[in-house]
Amino acid sequence: MESKNGRKGAHAVSIVRKVVGGTEPLTSDVGTIRGDFVLDSYQMADTDGRSVRNLIHASGSPAEAEMEIRHWFSPDEIIGYRHIQEEILYDVNLDGILE
Numbered sequence: 001m002e003s004k005n006g007r008k009g010a011h012a013v014s015i016v017r018k019v020v021g022g023t024e025p026l027t028s029d030v031g032t033i034r035g036d037f038v039l040d041s042y043q044m045a046d047t048d049g050r051s052v053r054n055l056i057h058a059s060g061s062p063a064e065a066e067m068e069i070r071h072w073f074s075p076d077e078i079i080g081y082r083h084i085q086e087e088i089l090y091d092v093n094l095d096g097i098l099e
Helices: 012-020 033-037 042-048 062-072 084-089
Strands: none
C-alpha cells in the first residue's frame, strides 16, 4: 500500500508472503502463520471434496491487493496510519520530508 508520501513498503508483498507461508499449510515452513496454525493439506481437501482450509490470505502483487481490497472492504473500513519505525527506516522527518 502507498503511504502519504507516495512510497510503498520495501518488498511488502514478498515479505508478507514469506511470513504467511506457502499455499498448502502442510508444506509451509515452521514459523509461518500457515505452517504453525493450519493442519490442512491438498490430500485431505481432495479426499473430502473441498478446497484447502486456510487461516490467512496474502495477495500475490500490489495490483492484486488493490483489486481484492476494493472487493472485500468498503472505503470506511480502510484506516491509514504511520509508525515511528517508518520515520527511522526510511529516514523521513515527522513532517514527511526526506532527509
